[in-house]
Amino acid sequence: MRLCLCLAVFFLLIASCGHPSPQDNALLTRADSLMETHPDSALTLLKHITDSKGLSSSNQALYALLMSRALDKNNIKVQSDSLIRIATAYYHGEKEFSRAGYAWFFLSRVAENRGDAGERAMALLKARSYAVRSRNYKLQGLVFGEKAREYQARRQPDSTLLYYRLAYSAFQKAGDRRNTTVGLIAIATCYYMQSRFDSTGVRVKTLTIAIID
Secondary structure, eight states, rough: OOHHHHHHHHHHHHTTOOOOOOHHHHHHHHHHHHTTTOHHHHHHHHHTOGGGGOOOOOOOHHHHHHHHHHHHHHHHHOOOOOHHHHHHHTTTTTTHHHHHHHHHHHHHHHHHHHTOOHHHHHHHHHHHHHHHTTOOOHHHHHHHHHHHHHHHHHTTTHHHHHHHHHHHHHHHTOOOOHHHHHHHHHHHHHHHHHHHHHHOOOOOOOOOOOOOO
16 A cells, blocks of 8 residues: 555656746746847746756756846856757747847847857857848847957957948847837947048057847
8 A cells, every 4th residue: 555655646746846846937938029029037947947858848948048038137147058958949940030049149248248259159150040041130230249349359340330330220120119229329329439540540449339138
């Protein structure tokens, strides 16, 4: 009798594995819907998910992507790539090009936070590849804006200007008025810096224009 009871408990535990809390799934869905307009609320909801490892593999990847995005949008710098790599590993080669692009985009942000220029450049190349295939113009604008900042850090003004112009064009197509304006300011700043350098022969300290997700 005791053996039967132990076996019943064992199989009940096995059956419960892989069946995440409906509440956790609901929190994930709600956080996703709030990410654009209320990233602080999205982050709060994500922090209330009790067992992210108990989610399905697809939802684990979505959780990793949303949490990385929420932290970034709330100006919380992360240097460890262990979380976002769950998303890059899952979406790699998938047809969800938009989510894959965002995953690699946020991996580039993490790499920048820890000063890893090589990893950042590689992640942005991946992000660009997925962004172009996704036809997600906002994502393309974000990636192009990051590439502009990368070239700006290397003091390559021509490439910086090129990518700010690509970002501006993508944001226009996306209907993102805020980042379209930011992109236009960045282009004007690049022209100003170049004209100052050409006319005086003195290098002017660059002004980085950050485009916001």
